[in-house]
Amino acid sequence: MGFHTFDPARADQLDDPTRYAYLSVDELLALFDPAADDVVADLGSGTGFYTDDVAAAAGTVYAVDVQPEMHERYREKGLPDNVTPVTATVESLPVGALDAVVSTMTFHEFATPDAMDAVADALAPGGRVALGDWTRTGAGDAGPPLEERYAAADAVELCEDAGITVHRAEDRRETFVLSGTL
Template structure:
């Protein structure tokens, strides 16, 4: 699987409400159950489409994206006060405080490597939660990235397990997979 990022010239597409057809707000939040005092990192936050929803439920949210231009667009749109942009790749995740949760919506395929998952595990507080929703390799490929760039739920489970993240739920659906878990031991 090759690393790539979403083309910033197409960033307006990230604000399309039809994205909720694949992952709704309630479904996303149920994957990692954020509370009002929780510190959460949203990996691959882009223009903040889903980050805004996480910010309403959490105390502080780090919007992590490799493209500073995405943060600029998010600021222009109106970044909530409890969101802090972080320009970095997941493998280097430069967040000093322990995270209560890490979430990623439709970007797992852009960063998922053993090194990135180790960085996620290292950033989580003991018992910290993860919630991932992304395009599945088991889908038709009608929407989203090419099938060759996707992971299936079982692939995500393997990457999580190798990093010490215990998966509670993982399932492939029509075009997406969802996964929830927590840092073990």
């Protein structure tokens, strides 16, 4: 599975509320239980669809995306005051001492040992990880092709190899979720 990004020309699809059928706001927030003063990085934030939900529950949010076009789109939509766009790869995260890192439907775009080591390095002790993405065990009726996806067990292995303790990981109909701590 190789690194790729979502086509910015199709960015309207990222703001489709039917995405909540695969990962709801309540489920995402329950994966890492943010506090009002938490510092959180949203990896692969895109146009900010889920970032906005995280921002409503956290103190400071870094919207991390490798594509400046996605940040431009997010700015056009309107960024919450507590969100700062960061153009970077996951492997080169320029922020640290994070209380939590989240990734919604983008783990398959960056899942490598180096990326997960960078996540672990960016987390403060006890920092939390919340992942929700398309699963390789799904039917493939939505999301990226099955061959571009990871299963929950793959995410567990990458997290544990980086020193992240996984507390929950499960494959569902089309997606998987994972929560853990450093």
